[in-house]
Amino acid sequence: MDTHGSTASGELELFRDAVRRFVETELTPNEPRWREQQHVDREAWRKAGELGLLLCAVPAERGGVGADVRYDAVVYEELARGGAMGFGKHVHEIVAHYVAAYGTPAQQQRWLPRMASGEAIAAIAMSEPGAGSDLQGVRTRAVRDGDAYVVNGSKTFISNGHIADLVLLVCKTDPQAGARGTSLIMVETPGLAGFRRGRILDKIGQKAQDTAELFFDDVRVPAANLLGPEEGRGFAQLMQQLPFERTIIAVSAVATIERAVELTTAYAKERRAFGKALIEMQNTRFKLAECSTIARVGRVFVDDCVRRLMDGTMDATTASMAKWWATEMQCQVVDECLQLFGGYGYMLEYPIARMYADSRVQKIYGGTNEIMKELIARSL
Numbered sequence: 001m002d003t004h005g006s007t008a009s010g011e012l013e014l015f016r017d018a019v020r021r022f023v024e025t026e027l028t029p030n031e032p033r034w035r036e037q038q039h040v041d042r043e044a045w046r047k048a049g050e051l052g053l054l055l056c057a058v059p060a061e062r063g064g065v066g067a068d069v070r071y072d073a074v075v076y077e078e079l080a081r082g083g084a085m086g087f088g089k090h091v092h093e094i095v096a097h098y099v100a101a102y103g104t105p106a107q108q109q110r111w112l113p114r115m116a117s118g119e120a121i122a123a124i125a126m127s128e129p130g131a132g133s134d135l136q137g138v139r140t141r142a143v144r145d146g147d148a149y150v151v152n153g154s155k156t157f158i159s160n161g162h163i164a165d166l167v168l169l170v171c172k173t174d175p176q177a178g179a180r181g182t183s184l185i186m187v188e189t190p191g192l193a194g195f196r197r198g199r200i201l202d203k204i205g206q207k208a209q210d211t212a213e214l215f216f217d218d219v220r221v222p223a224a225n226l227l228g229p230e231e232g233r234g235f236a237q238l239m240q241q242l243p244f245e246r247t248i249i250a251v252s253a254v255a256t257i258e259r260a261v262e263l264t265t266a267y268a269k270e271r272r273a274f275g276k277a278l279i280e281m282q283n284t285r286f287k288l289a290e291c292s293t294i295a296r297v298g299r300v301f302v303d304d305c306v307r308r309l310m311d312g313t314m315d316a317t318t319a320s321m322a323k324w325w326a327t328e329m330q331c332q333v334v335d336e337c338l339q340l341f342g343g344y345g346y347m348l349e350y351p352i353a354r355m356y357a358d359s360r361v362q363k364i365y366g367g368t369n370e371i372m373k374e375l376i377a378r379s380l
Contacts, residue, residue: 016074022051023082031084031208038200039162039210040086042121049118054089055096062100063112069244069309073251080255083351085358086208088121088160090252094245095122095168098184102227102237111166111186123164125155125187125214126238135238136179140171140216144223149173149185151194151219157365161212162200165189169216170238173231182234184227187219194219205357242367243319247305249366250319253326253359254298257333260355261291264337284340291333298326317379324372327362334359 026047027040034040048054056071058064065071072093079087096115099108114120131137140153151171158164167187174181189195198213228237265288268278278284305322308314338345338352345352363369 012070012074015071016078018051019053019075019078020081022048022053023078023084027079027084027087028082031086034086034208038207040088040208042118042163044087045118045121047118048087048089049116054092054118055112055116057093058096058100058112058116062108063114064096064100064116069306072248073306076248076251077255080252081259083354083358085206085354086210088123088209090245090248091124091159092122093248094241095124095166097241097244098124098168098227098237099186101241102184102233103186107186107225107227115166120165121160121163122166122168123158123160124168124170125158125161126170127155127157129154129156135170135182135235138170138172138182139175140169141175142169142171142173142183142185142221144173145220147223148220149223149226151185151187151216151221153216155214155216156198157201157211158214159209159211159365161214162197162210167214168227169221170234177232179235180232182238183231184234184237185221186225186227187216187221188225192219204360205354206361239316243314243316244309245366246319246323246372247302247309247314249362250298250302250305250322250326253330253362254295254302256330256355256359257291257295257298257326260334260337260352261288261295263352264288264291264340268340278340287336287340291336294329294333298329302326317376320367320372320375323366324369324376327359328369330359330362 026044030041052065053075055064056067056075057069060066075089079085079089092115096112099111111120115122126135128138128140131139140151140155142149142151151169153171165188167189169185169187171183171185172181173183194217196215198215201211201213203211268284268288271278302322305314305318308318334352334355338356341350341352344350347353
Protein backbone atom coordinates (compact mmCIF):
# COMPACT_ATOMS: atom_id res chain seq x y z
CA MET A 1 0.00 0.00 0.00
CA ASP A 2 1.42 3.38 -1.01
CA THR A 3 1.57 5.27 2.27
CA HIS A 4 3.35 8.50 1.38
CA GLY A 5 2.21 12.08 1.03
CA SER A 6 -0.42 13.02 3.66
CA THR A 7 -1.09 13.15 7.39
CA ALA A 8 -3.15 9.97 7.15
CA SER A 9 -0.31 8.37 5.21
CA GLY A 10 2.10 9.45 7.93
CA GLU A 11 -0.02 7.58 10.45
CA LEU A 12 0.06 4.54 8.18
CA GLU A 13 3.84 4.71 8.02
CA LEU A 14 4.06 4.75 11.82
CA PHE A 15 1.72 1.79 11.89
CA ARG A 16 3.85 0.01 9.29
CA ASP A 17 6.96 0.54 11.43
CA ALA A 18 5.19 -1.05 14.41
CA VAL A 19 3.96 -3.98 12.31
CA ARG A 20 7.42 -4.53 10.82
CA ARG A 21 9.01 -4.61 14.28
CA PHE A 22 6.39 -7.09 15.45
CA VAL A 23 6.97 -9.36 12.44
CA GLU A 24 10.76 -9.14 12.77
CA THR A 25 10.84 -9.81 16.52
CA GLU A 26 7.82 -12.04 17.20
CA LEU A 27 7.01 -13.91 13.99
CA THR A 28 9.96 -14.38 11.62
CA PRO A 29 12.36 -15.74 14.28
CA ASN A 30 9.76 -18.34 15.33
CA GLU A 31 8.86 -19.49 11.80
CA PRO A 32 11.38 -22.39 11.79
CA ARG A 33 9.94 -23.79 15.01
CA TRP A 34 6.37 -23.22 13.85
CA ARG A 35 7.11 -25.00 10.57
CA GLU A 36 8.26 -28.00 12.61
CA GLN A 37 5.15 -28.04 14.84
CA GLN A 38 2.89 -27.01 11.90
CA HIS A 39 1.09 -24.22 13.69
CA VAL A 40 1.68 -20.78 15.18
CA ASP A 41 1.69 -20.36 18.96
CA ARG A 42 -1.46 -18.81 20.37
CA GLU A 43 0.68 -16.28 22.24
CA ALA A 44 1.58 -14.67 18.92
CA TRP A 45 -2.11 -14.06 18.24
CA ARG A 46 -2.58 -12.41 21.63
CA LYS A 47 0.42 -10.16 21.06
CA ALA A 48 -0.91 -9.18 17.64
CA GLY A 49 -4.22 -8.33 19.26
CA GLU A 50 -2.55 -6.17 21.90
CA LEU A 51 -0.87 -4.15 19.14
CA GLY A 52 -4.12 -3.65 17.23
CA LEU A 53 -3.09 -5.77 14.24
CA LEU A 54 -6.32 -7.80 14.16
CA LEU A 55 -9.70 -6.60 12.85
CA CYS A 56 -8.20 -3.27 11.78
CA ALA A 57 -11.10 -2.41 9.47
CA VAL A 58 -13.94 -3.59 11.74
CA PRO A 59 -15.75 -0.63 13.38
CA ALA A 60 -14.82 -0.04 17.01
CA GLU A 61 -18.47 -0.09 18.10
CA ARG A 62 -18.65 -3.67 16.83
CA GLY A 63 -15.51 -4.76 18.64
CA GLY A 64 -12.80 -4.03 16.06
CA VAL A 65 -9.98 -1.51 15.89
CA GLY A 66 -12.01 1.00 13.89
CA ALA A 67 -9.38 1.97 11.32
CA ASP A 68 -9.76 1.07 7.62
CA VAL A 69 -8.71 -1.62 5.17
CA ARG A 70 -5.42 0.14 4.35
CA TYR A 71 -4.18 -0.86 7.79
CA ASP A 72 -5.05 -4.47 7.09
CA ALA A 73 -3.20 -4.18 3.77
CA VAL A 74 -0.10 -2.96 5.60
CA VAL A 75 -0.19 -6.00 7.89
CA TYR A 76 -0.54 -8.40 4.94
CA GLU A 77 2.36 -6.69 3.19
CA GLU A 78 4.62 -6.91 6.21
CA LEU A 79 3.72 -10.55 6.83
CA ALA A 80 4.72 -11.30 3.25
CA ARG A 81 7.87 -9.22 3.52
CA GLY A 82 8.94 -11.06 6.67
CA GLY A 83 8.08 -14.49 5.30
CA ALA A 84 5.61 -15.00 8.16
CA MET A 85 3.19 -17.05 6.09
CA GLY A 86 2.08 -19.23 8.98
CA PHE A 87 0.22 -16.44 10.74
CA GLY A 88 -3.34 -16.90 9.44
CA LYS A 89 -4.66 -13.37 9.78
CA HIS A 90 -6.18 -13.59 6.30
CA VAL A 91 -8.91 -16.12 7.09
CA HIS A 92 -9.35 -14.68 10.59
CA GLU A 93 -10.21 -11.31 9.04
CA ILE A 94 -12.48 -12.85 6.43
CA VAL A 95 -14.57 -14.41 9.20
CA ALA A 96 -14.65 -11.09 11.07
CA HIS A 97 -16.00 -9.33 7.98
CA TYR A 98 -18.79 -11.89 7.65
CA VAL A 99 -19.77 -11.40 11.30
CA ALA A 100 -19.57 -7.61 10.98
CA ALA A 101 -21.68 -7.64 7.82
CA TYR A 102 -24.34 -10.22 8.70
CA GLY A 103 -24.21 -10.88 12.42
CA THR A 104 -26.74 -9.57 14.89
CA PRO A 105 -25.51 -7.01 17.46
CA ALA A 106 -25.43 -9.80 20.04
CA GLN A 107 -23.36 -12.04 17.77
CA GLN A 108 -20.95 -9.22 17.01
CA GLN A 109 -20.42 -8.43 20.67
CA ARG A 110 -20.00 -12.11 21.48
CA TRP A 111 -17.29 -12.85 18.90
CA LEU A 112 -15.62 -9.76 17.44
CA PRO A 113 -13.94 -8.32 20.58
CA ARG A 114 -12.43 -11.75 21.33
CA MET A 115 -11.23 -12.02 17.74
CA ALA A 116 -9.71 -8.54 17.90
CA SER A 117 -7.78 -9.40 21.06
CA GLY A 118 -6.47 -12.67 19.63
CA GLU A 119 -8.23 -14.63 22.35
CA ALA A 120 -10.45 -16.35 19.77
CA ILE A 121 -8.90 -17.54 16.50
CA ALA A 122 -11.20 -18.00 13.52
CA ALA A 123 -11.35 -20.26 10.47
CA ILE A 124 -13.71 -20.50 7.53
CA ALA A 125 -14.83 -23.99 6.51
CA MET A 126 -15.79 -24.02 2.83
CA SER A 127 -13.83 -26.77 1.06
CA GLU A 128 -14.82 -30.42 1.30
CA PRO A 129 -13.22 -33.59 -0.04
CA GLY A 130 -15.64 -33.44 -3.00
CA ALA A 131 -16.20 -29.68 -3.21
CA GLY A 132 -13.36 -27.16 -3.51
CA SER A 133 -14.07 -24.15 -5.70
CA ASP A 134 -17.55 -25.56 -6.39
CA LEU A 135 -19.35 -24.07 -3.39
CA GLN A 136 -22.70 -25.30 -4.67
CA GLY A 137 -21.38 -28.84 -4.25
CA VAL A 138 -21.16 -28.56 -0.45
CA ARG A 139 -22.64 -31.61 1.27
CA THR A 140 -22.23 -30.80 4.97
CA ARG A 141 -25.77 -30.74 6.44
CA ALA A 142 -27.29 -28.68 9.21
CA VAL A 143 -30.76 -29.87 10.22
CA ARG A 144 -32.91 -27.75 12.53
CA ASP A 145 -33.90 -29.53 15.73
CA GLY A 146 -35.66 -27.24 18.18
CA ASP A 147 -33.32 -24.46 19.25
CA ALA A 148 -30.27 -26.06 17.61
CA TYR A 149 -28.87 -27.27 14.32
CA VAL A 150 -27.52 -30.81 14.09
CA VAL A 151 -24.47 -30.74 11.82
CA ASN A 152 -22.97 -33.70 9.95
CA GLY A 153 -20.18 -33.62 7.40
CA SER A 154 -16.49 -32.97 6.90
CA LYS A 155 -14.26 -30.17 5.67
CA THR A 156 -10.69 -30.16 4.39
CA PHE A 157 -7.90 -27.68 3.59
CA ILE A 158 -9.08 -25.48 6.49
CA SER A 159 -6.54 -22.79 7.36
CA ASN A 160 -6.31 -22.19 11.14
CA GLY A 161 -8.30 -25.42 11.45
CA HIS A 162 -6.10 -26.98 14.14
CA ILE A 163 -6.29 -24.06 16.57
CA ALA A 164 -9.57 -22.35 15.62
CA ASP A 165 -12.00 -21.46 18.41
CA LEU A 166 -14.57 -20.18 15.92
CA VAL A 167 -15.40 -21.82 12.59
CA LEU A 168 -17.58 -20.10 10.00
CA LEU A 169 -19.25 -23.18 8.53
CA VAL A 170 -20.64 -23.28 5.01
CA CYS A 171 -23.37 -25.90 5.04
CA LYS A 172 -26.65 -27.02 3.49
CA THR A 173 -29.83 -26.28 5.43
CA ASP A 174 -32.00 -27.27 2.44
CA PRO A 175 -30.23 -29.67 0.06
CA GLN A 176 -33.11 -29.51 -2.42
CA ALA A 177 -32.85 -25.75 -2.95
CA GLY A 178 -29.46 -25.59 -4.70
CA ALA A 179 -27.53 -22.40 -3.95
CA ARG A 180 -30.53 -21.08 -2.00
CA GLY A 181 -30.20 -23.96 0.42
CA THR A 182 -26.76 -22.84 1.65
CA SER A 183 -26.35 -21.17 5.04
CA LEU A 184 -23.50 -19.86 7.20
CA ILE A 185 -23.34 -20.96 10.82
CA MET A 186 -20.78 -19.96 13.44
CA VAL A 187 -19.44 -22.98 15.33
CA GLU A 188 -17.73 -22.44 18.69
CA THR A 189 -15.35 -25.38 18.97
CA PRO A 190 -14.08 -25.55 22.61
CA GLY A 191 -15.57 -28.59 24.31
CA LEU A 192 -18.03 -29.17 21.47
CA ALA A 193 -19.38 -32.73 21.44
CA GLY A 194 -19.11 -34.51 18.09
CA PHE A 195 -16.58 -32.05 16.67
CA ARG A 196 -13.08 -33.27 15.99
CA ARG A 197 -10.04 -32.17 14.09
CA GLY A 198 -8.16 -34.46 11.78
CA ARG A 199 -4.49 -34.35 11.01
CA ILE A 200 -2.65 -31.18 10.08
CA LEU A 201 -2.09 -31.60 6.36
CA ASP A 202 1.47 -31.89 5.06
CA LYS A 203 1.74 -29.19 2.42
CA ILE A 204 4.40 -28.18 -0.11
CA GLY A 205 4.76 -24.77 1.51
CA GLN A 206 3.26 -22.52 4.21
CA LYS A 207 4.18 -25.27 6.64
CA ALA A 208 3.72 -23.10 9.73
CA GLN A 209 0.07 -22.59 8.76
CA ASP A 210 -2.13 -25.22 10.41
CA THR A 211 -4.24 -26.47 7.51
CA ALA A 212 -6.45 -29.25 8.83
CA GLU A 213 -9.41 -31.54 8.30
CA LEU A 214 -12.56 -30.96 10.37
CA PHE A 215 -15.29 -33.51 11.15
CA PHE A 216 -18.84 -32.94 12.39
CA ASP A 217 -20.73 -35.95 13.78
CA ASP A 218 -24.18 -34.98 15.10
CA VAL A 219 -22.74 -31.69 16.35
CA ARG A 220 -25.37 -29.51 18.01
CA VAL A 221 -24.93 -25.80 17.34
CA PRO A 222 -27.32 -23.18 18.77
CA ALA A 223 -29.79 -21.96 16.13
CA ALA A 224 -28.86 -18.44 17.30
CA ASN A 225 -25.45 -18.95 15.63
CA LEU A 226 -26.97 -18.73 12.13
CA LEU A 227 -25.50 -15.69 10.34
CA GLY A 228 -28.17 -13.55 8.73
CA PRO A 229 -31.89 -13.11 9.33
CA GLU A 230 -32.89 -16.45 7.84
CA GLU A 231 -31.65 -19.69 6.33
CA GLY A 232 -30.58 -19.89 2.70
CA ARG A 233 -28.65 -16.61 2.52
CA GLY A 234 -25.22 -18.24 2.65
CA PHE A 235 -24.37 -18.36 -1.05
CA ALA A 236 -25.30 -14.70 -1.56
CA GLN A 237 -23.29 -13.76 1.52
CA LEU A 238 -20.27 -15.64 0.17
CA MET A 239 -20.51 -13.88 -3.19
CA GLN A 240 -20.71 -10.47 -1.51
CA GLN A 241 -17.60 -11.03 0.63
CA LEU A 242 -15.34 -12.87 -1.84
CA PRO A 243 -14.07 -9.62 -3.44
CA PHE A 244 -12.48 -8.71 -0.08
CA GLU A 245 -10.83 -12.12 0.20
CA ARG A 246 -9.51 -12.02 -3.35
CA THR A 247 -8.18 -8.50 -3.00
CA ILE A 248 -6.18 -9.30 0.12
CA ILE A 249 -4.68 -12.33 -1.63
CA ALA A 250 -3.55 -9.94 -4.38
CA VAL A 251 -2.09 -7.57 -1.76
CA SER A 252 0.03 -10.37 -0.34
CA ALA A 253 1.07 -11.44 -3.84
CA VAL A 254 2.40 -8.01 -4.81
CA ALA A 255 4.25 -7.63 -1.51
CA THR A 256 5.90 -11.00 -2.14
CA ILE A 257 6.89 -9.91 -5.65
CA GLU A 258 8.49 -6.75 -4.29
CA ARG A 259 10.38 -8.66 -1.62
CA ALA A 260 11.63 -11.22 -4.15
CA VAL A 261 12.97 -8.48 -6.41
CA GLU A 262 14.59 -6.72 -3.45
CA LEU A 263 16.33 -9.89 -2.21
CA THR A 264 17.46 -10.94 -5.67
CA THR A 265 18.82 -7.53 -6.61
CA ALA A 266 20.88 -7.44 -3.43
CA TYR A 267 22.18 -10.97 -4.09
CA ALA A 268 23.03 -10.17 -7.72
CA LYS A 269 25.13 -7.21 -6.61
CA GLU A 270 27.12 -9.34 -4.16
CA ARG A 271 27.47 -12.67 -6.00
CA ARG A 272 30.34 -12.95 -8.42
CA ALA A 273 30.64 -15.33 -11.36
CA PHE A 274 33.18 -15.41 -14.19
CA GLY A 275 35.05 -12.56 -12.56
CA LYS A 276 32.21 -10.07 -12.21
CA ALA A 277 29.05 -9.43 -10.23
CA LEU A 278 25.88 -11.11 -11.51
CA ILE A 279 24.24 -7.70 -11.85
CA GLU A 280 26.80 -6.80 -14.52
CA MET A 281 25.53 -9.60 -16.78
CA GLN A 282 22.92 -8.57 -19.30
CA ASN A 283 20.62 -11.52 -18.68
CA THR A 284 20.53 -10.74 -14.96
CA ARG A 285 19.81 -7.06 -15.57
CA PHE A 286 17.08 -7.81 -18.09
CA LYS A 287 15.38 -10.36 -15.83
CA LEU A 288 15.44 -7.98 -12.88
CA ALA A 289 14.15 -5.16 -15.09
CA GLU A 290 11.21 -7.33 -16.12
CA CYS A 291 10.45 -8.39 -12.55
CA SER A 292 10.78 -4.85 -11.23
CA THR A 293 8.33 -3.62 -13.86
CA ILE A 294 5.80 -6.29 -12.90
CA ALA A 295 6.19 -5.25 -9.26
CA ARG A 296 5.49 -1.60 -10.16
CA VAL A 297 2.45 -2.40 -12.29
CA GLY A 298 1.11 -4.74 -9.62
CA ARG A 299 1.60 -2.16 -6.90
CA VAL A 300 -0.40 0.50 -8.77
CA PHE A 301 -3.20 -1.95 -9.61
CA VAL A 302 -3.51 -3.45 -6.13
CA ASP A 303 -3.34 -0.08 -4.36
CA ASP A 304 -6.25 1.02 -6.55
CA CYS A 305 -8.15 -2.14 -5.56
CA VAL A 306 -7.60 -1.35 -1.86
CA ARG A 307 -8.88 2.18 -2.39
CA ARG A 308 -11.96 0.75 -4.09
CA LEU A 309 -12.54 -1.55 -1.14
CA MET A 310 -12.41 1.50 1.10
CA ASP A 311 -14.94 3.53 -0.88
CA GLY A 312 -17.25 0.61 -1.60
CA THR A 313 -16.76 0.50 -5.37
CA MET A 314 -14.83 -2.77 -5.57
CA ASP A 315 -16.60 -5.22 -7.87
CA ALA A 316 -16.30 -8.98 -8.15
CA THR A 317 -14.81 -8.89 -11.65
CA THR A 318 -11.96 -6.55 -10.74
CA ALA A 319 -11.26 -8.57 -7.59
CA SER A 320 -11.07 -11.71 -9.73
CA MET A 321 -8.67 -9.94 -12.10
CA ALA A 322 -6.49 -8.83 -9.20
CA LYS A 323 -6.39 -12.29 -7.63
CA TRP A 324 -5.66 -14.06 -10.93
CA TRP A 325 -3.06 -11.68 -12.32
CA ALA A 326 -1.20 -10.90 -9.09
CA THR A 327 -0.82 -14.54 -8.06
CA GLU A 328 0.24 -15.62 -11.56
CA MET A 329 2.86 -12.89 -11.54
CA GLN A 330 3.91 -13.82 -8.01
CA CYS A 331 4.71 -17.38 -9.05
CA GLN A 332 6.41 -16.21 -12.26
CA VAL A 333 8.58 -13.58 -10.61
CA VAL A 334 9.61 -15.74 -7.65
CA ASP A 335 10.58 -18.49 -10.09
CA GLU A 336 12.68 -16.08 -12.16
CA CYS A 337 14.33 -14.72 -9.02
CA LEU A 338 15.07 -18.19 -7.67
CA GLN A 339 16.82 -19.02 -10.96
CA LEU A 340 19.19 -16.09 -10.48
CA PHE A 341 20.23 -17.51 -7.10
CA GLY A 342 21.37 -20.69 -8.84
CA GLY A 343 21.81 -23.71 -6.57
CA TYR A 344 21.42 -21.56 -3.47
CA GLY A 345 17.90 -20.73 -4.59
CA TYR A 346 16.94 -24.38 -4.10
CA MET A 347 18.11 -24.40 -0.48
CA LEU A 348 15.38 -23.82 2.09
CA GLU A 349 17.73 -21.78 4.25
CA TYR A 350 17.38 -19.03 1.64
CA PRO A 351 14.15 -16.99 1.84
CA ILE A 352 13.64 -17.18 -1.93
CA ALA A 353 13.26 -20.97 -1.73
CA ARG A 354 10.60 -20.70 0.96
CA MET A 355 8.85 -17.98 -1.02
CA TYR A 356 8.78 -20.30 -4.03
CA ALA A 357 7.11 -23.09 -2.03
CA ASP A 358 4.77 -20.74 -0.18
CA SER A 359 3.61 -18.93 -3.32
CA ARG A 360 2.20 -21.84 -5.29
CA VAL A 361 -1.04 -22.18 -3.31
CA GLN A 362 -1.93 -18.54 -4.01
CA LYS A 363 -3.19 -19.66 -7.43
CA ILE A 364 -5.49 -22.21 -5.76
CA TYR A 365 -7.16 -20.88 -2.63
CA GLY A 366 -9.71 -18.09 -2.66
CA GLY A 367 -11.06 -19.69 -5.82
CA THR A 368 -8.68 -21.23 -8.34
CA ASN A 369 -7.29 -18.98 -11.05
CA GLU A 370 -9.25 -20.96 -13.62
CA ILE A 371 -12.44 -19.97 -11.78
CA MET A 372 -11.22 -16.36 -11.71
CA LYS A 373 -10.87 -16.36 -15.50
CA GLU A 374 -14.34 -17.85 -15.90
CA LEU A 375 -15.80 -15.12 -13.68
CA ILE A 376 -13.98 -12.43 -15.64
CA ALA A 377 -15.16 -13.91 -18.95
CA ARG A 378 -18.81 -13.82 -17.80
CA SER A 379 -18.56 -10.06 -17.45
CA LEU A 380 -17.37 -9.49 -21.03
